[in-house]
Amino acid sequence: MVMHEVDPAAPDGEAGARRRWLQAGAGLFAAGLFGSLSACGGDDRSPLADSPTPTPTGSPSPSPVATVTPTIQALTDNDLLIFILQLTYLQAEFYSMAILGVPLPPDLAGAGAPAIAGPRQITFKTAALGEMFRELAFGKLDQLTCLREMLGSAAVSRPAVDLDVTENGVFTRIARSAAIVKSPETFDVYASEEAFLLASFFLEDIITAAYKGALPLFQKSATIAICGGLLATSACHTAMVRSQLYLSGLASGSTLRQRSIRLSDLRDSYDSATDLDQGVSGGSATTPNNSANVTNADGEGLIYGRPPQLTLNVVYLTNLPATSGGFFPDGLTGTIRQTART
Amino acid sequence: MNNILQWGRLSRREAIGSTLALGAATVTALSCPAGVAAQTLVDIDVLNFALNLSYLQGQFLSYIVTGAGVSAQTGTGAIGTVNAGRKVALDAPTTSMLTEIGSDTRAAANPMRVIIGALAIGQPQLDISGGANGPFTAVMQLAGVVPTGSEFDPYGSEENMLYSVFYLKATALSTYCGLLPLLTNRVVIQLFSGLIETEAHHVAVVRGLLYARGASKPQMRANADKIVAFRRAWSGTIEQGVSPATRTYMGPAGPATVLASNVTPTSRNGQVGGCTPAQALNLLYVSRTPVAQGGFFPLGVNGNLRTSAGV
Numbered sequence: 255m256v257m258h259e260v261d262p263a264a265p266d267g268e269a270g271a272r273r274r275w276l277q278a279g280a281g282l283f284a285a286g287l288f289g290s291l292s293a294c295g296g297d298d299r300s301p302l303a304d305s306p307t308p309t310p311t312g313s314p315s316p317s318p319v320a321t322v323t324p325t326i327q328a329l330t331d332n333d334l335l336i337f338i339l340q341l342t343y344l345q346a347e348f349y350s351m352a353i354l355g356v357p358l359p360p361d362l363a364g365a366g367a368p369a370i371a372g373p374r375q376i377t378f379k380t381a382a383l384g385e386m387f388r389e390l391a392f393g394k395l396d397q398l399t400c401l402r403e404m405l406g407s408a409a410v411s412r413p414a415v416d417l418d419v420t421e422n423g424v425f426t427r428i429a430r431s432a433a434i435v436k437s438p439e440t441f442d443v444y445a446s447e448e449a450f451l452l453a454s455f456f457l458e459d460i461i462t463a464a465y466k467g468a469l470p471l472f473q474k475s476a477t478i479a480i481c482g483g484l485l486a487t488s489a490c491h492t493a494m495v496r497s498q499l500y501l502s503g504l505a506s507g508s509t510l511r512q513r514s515i516r517l518s519d520l521r522d523s524y525d526s527a528t529d530l531d532q533g534v535s536g537g538s539a540t541t542p543n544n545s546a547n548v549t550n551a552d553g554e555g556l557i558y559g560r561p562p563q564l565t566l567n568v569v570y571l572t573n574l575p576a577t578s579g580g581f582f583p584d585g586l587t588g589t590i591r592q593t594a595r596t
Numbered sequence: 597m598n599n600i601l602q603w604g605r606l607s608r609r610e611a612i613g614s615t616l617a618l619g620a621a622t623v624t625a626l627s628c629p630a631g632v633a634a635q636t637l638v639d640i641d642v643l644n645f646a647l648n649l650s651y652l653q654g655q656f657l658s659y660i661v662t663g664a665g666v667s668a669q670t671g672t673g674a675i676g677t678v679n680a681g682r683k684v685a686l687d688a689p690t691t692s693m694l695t696e697i698g699s700d701t702r703a704a705a706n707p708m709r710v711i712i713g714a715l716a717i718g719q720p721q722l723d724i725s726g727g728a729n730g731p732f733t734a735v736m737q738l739a740g741v742v743p744t745g746s747e748f749d750p751y752g753s754e755e756n757m758l759y760s761v762f763y764l765k766a767t768a769l770s771t772y773c774g775l776l777p778l779l780t781n782r783v784v785i786q787l788f789s790g791l792i793e794t795e796a797h798h799v800a801v802v803r804g805l806l807y808a809r810g811a812s813k814p815q816m817r818a819n820a821d822k823i824v825a826f827r828r829a830w831s832g833t834i835e836q837g838v839s840p841a842t843r844t845y846m847g848p849a850g851p852a853t854v855l856a857s858n859v860t861p862t863s864r865n866g867q868v869g870g871c872t873p874a875q876a877l878n879l880l881y882v883s884r885t886p887v888a889q890g891g892f893f894p895l896g897v898n899g900n901l902r903t904s905a906g907v
Contacts, residue, residue: 485796548797
């Protein structure tokens with residue numbers, strides 16, 4: 255359905271490559287988990303410290319693949335907050351420029367934040383939808399303020415972000431990869447409510463999944479309390495976009511539901527071999543049905559999550575080792591900047 | 597123990613692995629100072645408290661969409677029946693969204709039950725009935741949605757159903773947000789983060805419907821605001837009403853004032869507010885005074901957290 259980028263360097267092809275990189279992601283998460291679980295014994299070493307290269311189970315090709323050693327990255331609460339802050343910058347600029355017509359004010363973007371090309375202010379033909387997106391825009395500004403206050407002087411400025419819709423702009427690349435447009439067509443997400451809903455949907459689920467992935471890694475319960483509130487807000491924003499996309503997509507002849515499934519599949523192609531992502535209705539990308547799938551949840555009713563490094567794969571739009579790309583042409587600032595596959 | 601590290605969908609098999617890991621953590625904790633050992637118990641209490649809400653909402657949503665309930669979950673505590681509801685006449689998209697919300701809600705009980713293991717509570721006695729003596733009538737009178745002495749039928753119209761689902765879903769979300777920082781086990785925190793996000797989706801869907809319908813039927817936004825005010829007063833939850841608000845900012849051509857919706861319950865701090873389980877029980881037992889039963893749970897909730905705080 256969707257073209258997946260294949261790692262040409264992986265001798266066992268895409269499936270093996272994706273599997274190994276999922277293991278790397280799991281290893282990263284392991285460090286956070288066990289560090290905490292064993293903390294009451296006064297021993298905060300990761301159990302993996304005794305065997306830094308765990309034998310991957312179920313790997314079908316023992317040779318000649320380069321060994322993937324899980325990167326055990328010690329993450330502080332601030333590292334994770336800085337990571338979340340930058341994802342929030344991306345969304346806040348997107349909505350601020352497209353909905354409010356202005357970029358983030360300097361006191362919110364931070365010193366030296368590079369200018370952004372691309373977004374244009376949208377005029378909504380549906381009044382209620384415009385009101386909802388304005389709520390979203392202000393909601394992101396509020397979240398940004400909260401995160402910057404938590405970080406204090408440790409807050410980083412917004413890095414360079416790509417929100418462009420021209421030939422090489424991020425949204426055109428996404429839409430071509432998801433077979434929404436064909437080259438040389440571009441995908442102008444600022445041209446219509448429908449296109450803007452799809453672009454918002456693409457970003458919203460990424461950030462909500464990122465919150466779920468980051469939350470268990472925080473150490474301080476005070477941080478968890480605040481970030482839990484921010485996480486719930488992000489999930490509300492996501493549901494607002496997904497429900498509007500679902501309802502708009504029920505109109506006769508609408509391609510919105512189908513396109514949401516294609517965009518979901520594209521996000522999914524960057525992170526792992528596991529299906530962690532769904533469109534806004536049931537059925538397939540070929541034949542979506544009318545049943546609602548507003549909640550991007552697994553079979554046990556829980557929203558999907560991605561650990562930080564796999565989130566980077568999605569925002570950089572790559573299943574390869576990378577420290578920049580996609581929405582962040584110069585990468586993220588801070589400790590968490592490298593995709594899961596190393 | 598690698599199986600608890602699998603990311604994403606917590607399959608039943610993986611969740612069982614988590615149960616074993618939780619058991620191991622408990623054993624480790626026993627050798628720790630007593631204060632630390634007690635924290636493992638808190639995680640189980642929190643999950644069991646959440647199960648009460650999951651059972652209540654799961655049955656309610658099942659009646660709304662199908663006109664029938666689901667089998668009561670077994671487990672510890674007194675297993676009860678349901679003082680039943682009935683089917684609501686809804687259009688197809690609303691039926692589909694409510695069906696999804698119900699199945700998410702019921703499905704989310706499973707990983708919690710698996711992680712808790714043998715201590716998982718069963719379904720307590722539930723009251724989701726309409727009628728003059730039903731809990732929804734009591735709530736909606738207190739909130740001022742209907743006058744004192746008037747009956748409120750949660751199944752009588754889409755509008756009344758939305759108020760009722762909103763009341764319970766908002767209560768679940770603020771309760772879970774309040775409970776999250778009490779958790780210590782990382783697997784439970786991961787699960788609970790997903791649960792909060794799911795509940796937040798449901799709240800936003802219902803608030804979105806109230807907001808959208810309220811554009812042509814202003815009492816829907818006004819009544820939703822009354823329900824929020826009641827929830828704030830009785831649970832201390834910081835929460836926004838549904839009616840739109842004006843926001844002022846520096847726009848492209850100078851200061852601009854625009855209208856923004858309130859689909860998200862979030863206040864200006866960017867966060868959804870939380871409440872304690874005892875405060876949530878004020879809303880669920882529908883009692884101003886501290887009690888251990890009443891309202892939606894005529895014989896009380898199951899588990900260790902069962903007394904309301906009082907208002």
